[in-house]
Amino acid sequence: MESEPKDPREAKKVICELIDDLEEELLHVSHAIHENPELGYEEFQAHEILTSSLISHGLKTEKSAYGIETAFEAKAGSSGPVIAVLCEYDALPEIGHACGHNVIAAAGLGAGLALSQLAESLNGQVRVIGTPAEEGGGGKVRMIRKGAFEGVDAALMIHPAGSEVERITSLAIEQMKISYTGRAAHAAAAPEKGLNALDAAVLGYMNVATLRQHIAPDERIHGIFTDGPVKANIVPQHAGADWYVRSPTRAGLESLKSRVIACLEAGAKAAGCDMEISFSEFPYDDVVDNRALLNAYISNAQEIGRDPRPETETAIVGSTDMGNVSYEVPAIHPMIKIAPEEIAIHTPTFAEYARGPMGDKGVIDGAKALAMTVVDCWTSPTILPEVCEEFEELEGVRARRTNTP
Numbered sequence: 001m002e003s004e005p006k007d008p009r010e011a012k013k014v015i016c017e018l019i020d021d022l023e024e025e026l027l028h029v030s031h032a033i034h035e036n037p038e039l040g041y042e043e044f045q046a047h048e049i050l051t052s053s054l055i056s057h058g059l060k061t062e063k064s065a066y067g068i069e070t071a072f073e074a075k076a077g078s079s080g081p082v083i084a085v086l087c088e089y090d091a092l093p094e095i096g097h098a099c100g101h102n103v104i105a106a107a108g109l110g111a112g113l114a115l116s117q118l119a120e121s122l123n124g125q126v127r128v129i130g131t132p133a134e135e136g137g138g139g140k141v142r143m144i145r146k147g148a149f150e151g152v153d154a155a156l157m158i159h160p161a162g163s164e165v166e167r168i169t170s171l172a173i174e175q176m177k178i179s180y181t182g183r184a185a186h187a188a189a190a191p192e193k194g195l196n197a198l199d200a201a202v203l204g205y206m207n208v209a210t211l212r213q214h215i216a217p218d219e220r221i222h223g224i225f226t227d228g229p230v231k232a233n234i235v236p237q238h239a240g241a242d243w244y245v246r247s248p249t250r251a252g253l254e255s256l257k258s259r260v261i262a263c264l265e266a267g268a269k270a271a272g273c274d275m276e277i278s279f280s281e282f283p284y285d286d287v288v289d290n291r292a293l294l295n296a297y298i299s300n301a302q303e304i305g306r307d308p309r310p311e312t313e314t315a316i317v318g319s320t321d322m323g324n325v326s327y328e329v330p331a332i333h334p335m336i337k338i339a340p341e342e343i344a345i346h347t348p349t350f351a352e353y354a355r356g357p358m359g360d361k362g363v364i365d366g367a368k369a370l371a372m373t374v375v376d377c378w379t380s381p382t383i384l385p386e387v388c389e390e391f392e393e394l395e396g397v398r399a400r401r402t403n404t405p
């Protein structure tokens with residue numbers, strides 16, 4: 001860099017100019033990822049495109065980071081606060097980039113490339129972290145467990161949507177597989193010798209049905225029977241069920257989960273059967289947005305003509321592994337508008353917008369708003385301390401899950 005701005009306002013201006021200069025490359029990356037949708041942990045081309053770009057711009061880049069083939073990490077800067085900008089790039093089966101992760105990837109890349117130019121002069125560090133398999137594969141959860149967020153002061157990403165919203169209304173989710181074991185017997189000749197595993201599953205289901213009347217309106221429990229019995233004249237020895245439990249917070253989820261388990265166990269006990277639970281490997285937490293960080297993002301987004309609205313005006317509901325990141329470090333997950341209001345994510349029409357002019361504008365604006373917020377974290381004497389203080393105050397809320405490491 002010829003000029004080395006020290007003043008944050010000047011730095012943000014330079015950052016935005018750098019991103020404008022990168023437009024052609026960023027949109028090429030966004031379109032290339034969009035044209036070749038890859039499922040979670042199979043994002044080989046996206047991984048290649050993104051890491052090639054980072055390397056060509058001189059960032060210290062590790063491919064297949066943290067033992068995950070399609071994860072990556074790129075770094076710039078040698079001292080000062082460490083701020084992570086996250087890229088997602090997995091697609092959905094059959095409907096491709098209907099969640100617009102190509103926009104997330106290109107915006108994160110753009111922010112990282114521009115910031116790398118100013119990191120030394122502004123005394124900050126940036127990490128561009130490539131997190132695969134957000135759509136159910138828990139890429140970020142695996143990366144957290146491998147230490148990807150150690151030493152990170154804050155983590156930022158944007159997600160495209162049909163409206164401009166401060167945050168996603170997320171639900172923490174736990175998935176449980178239940179296996180019941182009873183004892184087979186002839187249903188007519190010796191029913192007294194049988195222990196009916198299907199009864200255990202059905203009684204548990206009924207117990208949960210009564211529980212539903214006494215849970216919070218924003219909590220969800222849904223279950224199905226799996227691997228059921230095969231013949232009516234045999235007392236069923238095996239039965240299975242899948243249950244999903246959702247609650248607005250991790251702590252709420254823990255409490256609801258134990259109530260659901262009590263219902264299921266009571267069913268098993270009544271039928272005299274054994275019951276085993278296996279929990280999903282990658283449960284998703286709710287996103288705890290850091291308000292101080294979000295306020296900085298909002299004012300930067302407004303600078304470039306965007307106006308993120310409170311979620312009370314437009315709610316976009318979902319579960320994401322960014323929630324797990326937000327329990328590790330201060331984090332934000334604002335939604336950037338790239339489609340008309342009525343177009344929901346996870347629809348084929350949204351996929352078209354993710355590749356269209358509004359998606360392209362989302363890439364550039366997203367990169368700018370993210371990068372400007374990182375400049376705030378680097379340079380403001382108050383923002384990062386406030387961010388950290390707010391995060392520390394959450395300690396009590398950040399109850400550990402009971403069944404995961």
Ligand SMILES: [Zn+2]
Nearest residue numbers: 099135345346
């Ligand atoms: Zn999605």
Ligand SMILES: [Zn+2]
Nearest residue numbers: 099101134159
């Ligand atoms: Zn998504």
